[in-house]
Amino acid sequence: MHITAAGRTDVGVIRSGNEDSYLMVPDRGIFVVADGMGGHAAGEVASEMAVRYVARELDSLRGLGDEQVAERMRVAIRTANGAIFQRTLTEHDKRGMGTTVTALTLFETRFLIGQVGDSRAYLLRDNRLSQLTKDHSYVQEQVDAGYLTPEQARTHPYSNVITRCVGANSEVMPDIYVGTVKPRDVFL
Template structure:
């Protein structure tokens, strides 16, 4: 199975600076997305610190492991890397007054032979398009999601809520953070979308699904999603990562996977 990657960010229609950040290391199947928060340019600093740190540190570890690490090893490496990045951002926020209170969401995926190891913090999301159906495969760490889970709001009421951007978990806000991690099976033809709430708040799932189905090229799909979010108001920065899994290729009777040894 081979993977195709594409990433993009856009400032949107309402803001002057971009606090979203993305990073890829296609050689090891790593994709990272972050949506920063904080005054002045602090959110931009937090998101860029996080994506740069994870791409450098986790990317290097994945490369050095040469595909021999188990899924449990990768999970532990992801936890350690996010914890170290969290401390770096937290320390920067507490030693530089300009960065006080900064933090960031996170979606990080490691695509491996046994599946997608997906980690997230906050309300940036990951979706999977499979067989024409779009599924959200992360669950927001937000006050709104907690209200939905408790039955205090209906889905219709949540769509109109003013509390969409109140996260209950973020990287860099406290001296420790819990990364939620899950393993997802990858099937040929899957398309994975990581995005900030600048996309998911502007476009509902049905619209996202239709745009992905209408644009088989990842670059064209990315532009269509960004244009769609901006056409609906573009009230926030927009960041996205798209990853498509192609079919397995048989070589000497064995399936070939570019990110690990069989």
């Protein structure tokens, strides 16, 4: 499998600081994106910790099957969660920090995504763009329950309120998505 990768973050027009982090290890098929939160540079710390911990835990996946890779991904994200949560307990200025995490690993002819929060993963295949992950957000829960339509969710005032993140609690449960990689697939 040939992998070409590129990455970039942008502060945007609303915020004064960038709390995003990403890490790519293309030769090992590891890609991690995190969007931190927490103010006073805490979000930046949380997102940087998350990408580092997750990438380290996913370092060697050769010869593992889907279930083993899925368990490794869960452990990776939980390890990052534990480290970030512990730091919020010991450093007063880091209280309230957390981050989203979306991690993609490519192995054999498969892909696996571990996700917490609302940083989405997409797949562009055969000129069709598909959202692979589901947001852990208030509005997504309202859509799932039938209280909001997807159209209403797009403009809802609480559209940026997430219901799950890495570092906010002592435990976190990442969602796992698995699929087959095809030639010319593009992951975003």
